[in-house]
Amino acid sequence: xxxxxxxxxxxxxxxxxxxxxxxxxxxxxxxxxxxxxxxxxxxxxxxxxxxxxxxxxxxxxxxxxxxxxxxxxxxxxxxxxxxxxxxxxxxxxxxxxxxxxxxxxxxxxxxxxxxxxxxxxxxxxxxxxxxxxxxxxxxxxxxxxxxxxxxxxxxxxxxxxxxx
Numbered sequence: 001x002x003x004x005x006x007x008x009x010x011x012x013x014x015x016x017x018x019x020x021x022x023x024x025x026x027x028x029x030x031x032x033x034x035x036x037x038x039x040x041x042x043x044x045x046x047x048x049x050x051x052x053x054x055x056x057x058x059x060x061x062x063x064x065x066x067x068x069x070x071x072x073x074x075x076x077x078x079x080x081x082x083x084x085x086x087x088x089x090x091x092x093x094x095x096x097x098x099x100x101x102x103x104x105x106x107x108x109x110x111x112x113x114x115x116x117x118x119x120x121x122x123x124x125x126x127x128x129x130x131x132x133x134x135x136x137x138x139x140x141x142x143x144x145x146x147x148x149x150x151x152x153x154x155x156x157x158x159x160x161x162x163x164x
Contacts, residue, residue: 023107024068025094029061031101034087034094037071070094096114100130 015134025031032051041047048058062085065071070091076082099118106114118127 006148024070026061026064029057030065031098033061033065034070034091037085037087037091038095038098042086043076043082044085047085065091079118084141096130103129 025034029051030109032053034045036050041050044058044062047053047062048055051058053061062071062073066073066085068090071085072088073083073085076084102114102118106112119125120127121143132145134140134144
């Protein structure tokens with residue numbers, strides 16, 4: 001990503017949203033728990049059984065995800081003595097990130113397609129690659145991006161205001 005402005009990593013450390021997001025998620029177990037949630041796991045025992053994670057680590061990661069507002073902890077409707085963990089809107093908002101990481105892993109780490117294949121529920125065709133898009137829907141590549149100060153960002157995007 002080119003442009004006249006180069007991010008000062010030292011300055012960004014205190015205000016950057018990327019370290020804050022990584023801090024909220026923690027490490028790989030948190031991502032695997034989130035993947036389990038997207039796949040319908042709701043109970044401590046289900047996560048423990050499916051992921052093979054130690055109980056103390058699972059309890060810690062679930063508590064962290066609840067504290068960060070990514071999951072909510074609530075009694076099961078059918079048995080109020082049991083607890084279930086459900087994705088919040090904040091948790092559901094991580095779906096594109098999870099899909100992008102999975103696709104990146106398929107391409108650069110495992111070099112094989114993931115199994116099972118993630119498909120569109122309507123037509124059962126594989127989903128497209130996650131991309132970065134311009135305000136008008138154009139797919140952007142690294143040469144199309146640059147950093148800009150807030151005062152240099154165009155604010156004359158009528159489609160965006162109309163949609164809000």
